[in-house]
Amino acid sequence: MYEALIVNPYHIEQTADALYQALTMPEFEQQARMRSMRSMVRDFNVYRWAARMLLDAARIRQRNKLADRIGVQL
Secondary structure (H helix, E strand, O other): OOOOOOOOOOOHHHHHHHHHHHHHOOHHHHHHHHHHHHHHHHHOOHHHHHHHHHHHHHHHHHHHHHHHHHOOOO
């Protein structure tokens, strides 16, 4: 998520700086960042991830079956 303030949670000063930045950033920027991140989470949720994994697995299986039929080693 590009809008998130990324920190190493074990780096105390970096975490403190990010908290300060978050608390002092203008409200419109906070809202815009949150709106964007919520949209991304809504669109790319666990169900979409699972569906993509299953589709990828099915494609690989199909490709391997076809390769076995025609005698090609992948």
